[in-house]
Amino acid sequence: MEINFIALFGVAVIPLVVGFIWYNPKTFGTIWMRENNFTQEELQKGNMLKIFGLTYVFSLMATMILMALTIHQSGAVGMVGGPPMLANAKPSFAAFMADYGTAYRTFKHGALHGFMGGLFFALPIIGINGLFERKSWKYIFIHAGFWMVTLALMGGVICAYA
Template identity: 30%
Template sequence: MEMQNILESINYWAVLVSGLSAFFIGGLWYSVLFGKAWMEIHNFTEDELKKSAGRVFGGAFVLAIIISFSLSMFIGPESTGSFGLFAGFMAGAFYVSTALGITYLFERKPLKLFFIDAGYHIVTFTLMGWILGTWS
């Protein structure tokens, strides 16, 4: 398939919704579910986090859209929800989380932080893949 055809076959609404899903999950993950533990590991205070929130959330949104866009090209235009779910899970668990694990090992970061962050990416990529596969 030619690059022009690939770009034309992408459902950009699905890319947007998939990217926004990362914010929904992140909002739950890093506040209600694991926010206190994550903040303690990093020695963050709520005031520190509020200072640069606009830049962080803006940058995270752009990066989530880039992830969603590339994942949609990986999943393809003629996919299903179940394949998208599987592909998203595999990407989150076996690409992102393992790469994160290597970095965390060399940086001597705590295992608890790895599980929090890797878990977020696995859940996020899985949901993104499902959205993209279902809405292809």
């Protein structure tokens, strides 16, 4: 199972693109700013190179776990010791991969798993933090919704093309 690193580097841009749309004042940006007590002037003071650069790095990290969540064949590869051990795998592994190496490798399947990751992983984390930080439900659902959409898109592209 070869990994398409170009696709992974491309997928890491998805949170930036979705964030540009999601947190735009014409969508949820105005509500998000109000829930965080931000002004437009305060947001412009941030170091955008640092913010976008680290967002991209963190997004690359997320692609690695999304590969495991969306590409089921990675579990089979892990069972034989990972890519360095593929040459030493038993013939049954090669037969299994020949039969099932591309099973469930679709955008739709990856999007489902990405969405489920957002619903059952991102939402609880954001919800817990939001509750302890005394944030509103609007704040929690804006961020959780962003991650559900973003992870669905990321998972779909990873599963179909990585």
